[in-house]
Amino acid sequence: MDFTANRRRLNQPIINDSLSELYRHDLNMYVDPPSQSISLSEFEDIALQRVQLFRIIEQASLKGHKLYTDDWKECIKGDLSKATLKSFIRLMQPYNGQTEADHQARRIDHISHFILRVAYCRSEELRRWFLSRELEWFRLKFSEKSAESIRSFLELYKLSYTPISDEEKMELREELTQSTSGIFVLDTTAFYKVPFTEVCPLVKNRRVLLKGGYAYVPSYELVVPILSKFRADLSAALTFYNRRLPLFDDDRINPLLTNLHRVHTGNNYVVRENTDSVDPANLDAYSKKHFPLCMRHMHDVLRAEHHHKHQARLTYGLFLKGIGLLYEDAVRFWRDEFTKKMDSGKFEKSYLYNIKHQYGKVGRMLNYTPYSCMKIILTNVGPGEHHGCPFRNWDPNFIKQKLVEGGISNENANEIKELASGGHCQVACGKYFEYSHGKAAANGINHPNQYFEESVNLEKGNAESKK
RNA sequence: GGCGGC
């Protein structure tokens, strides 16, 4: 886009008779910057639309929908139409129409992309965020496209992927069915012969047939080589724009461009440093007296196995930070356990950075809040993982057994077991608190750290009243 | 674990 040119041009009316020529397809690789003039107010409006689009996409993932699932897409479409960003929805239709509205939608998509390039090339962090959203957006549109529509896209961008002939497919039918991952019907799925260097991720994970230097990519994976080109180009472009930033210097648009990201960064700066620090030597005792079952369990597992998978390190690590374990103590705590199974060089290389990050000492230096019950309950745990809520994930009988071992009466343990198998984890947890402390938590349980704090306070209270 | 860089 040419902001540096003659300023008067900005106020001229939009000439759009060539729109249909320029915007034939919903899928855009954004190779050429827009060359038309645009009014300042539309410039602003369009930029904000894309930021909103990306925020909605990001939000859909944050809500827990897995990327590219139908759930995820529905969520995005729903939010888009609520936000009256219908033009983006239009770009997700399987066939690309050639109506006036279609061309307009593509024009907005095109121009807004280039505006955001200028806005988001400014820092490493912004570039990363922007790149991820752009990739998701492209892939989202791509995944909704019909075979026909994809074919015309390939042609338009001179991407020379052509499906192999039926005869060739027949010859390779055995090998194709055997070495292609995913569910597909051989007869109706098109396969593309692609130099294997363009689809490294697919080859590495053995998801496609590899033969004579060529990978046979099924149509539903064709997005992979395209996306990697898209990524490479955009990533390079952003560094390029960043270096040329002075060329875009223009006091009419600067305020908008520099503030654009704050729209989505929004309001998250809370720091509080009020909790007393906790002596790491007391952790074993605390875990028995004051930890909720989920944290108690992770503590025990760590002591027993001297290891935790990634998600447990994070969940438990943040919890510990939340109860007042200082950074230095946390490092020593994890190191002492982990180095029982590895040397300290390995520990430092693979885990130290993450601990620093948890404590807000590197990167964006944020002070992350420990996970709430809701997150812990909803997260699913794979084999060898322990970061879930016991009331949700353990076998009911095992729950009961553990409770009784922990000194809960048979009758009470049964009650908790029933609550848990009814899916009422937090209620069960509240009862567990009540029966092991002799007093219910004031407001129920909805955060592990709240459980801890109420438990400690209760003890303090008892100590006071005994005097 | 995911993403990203070489």
Place this chain on the structure above:
DNA sequence: GCCGCCAACATA
């Protein structure tokens, strides 16, 4: 293979 960066959100 080496490395950096991210996630969260109760709460009186």
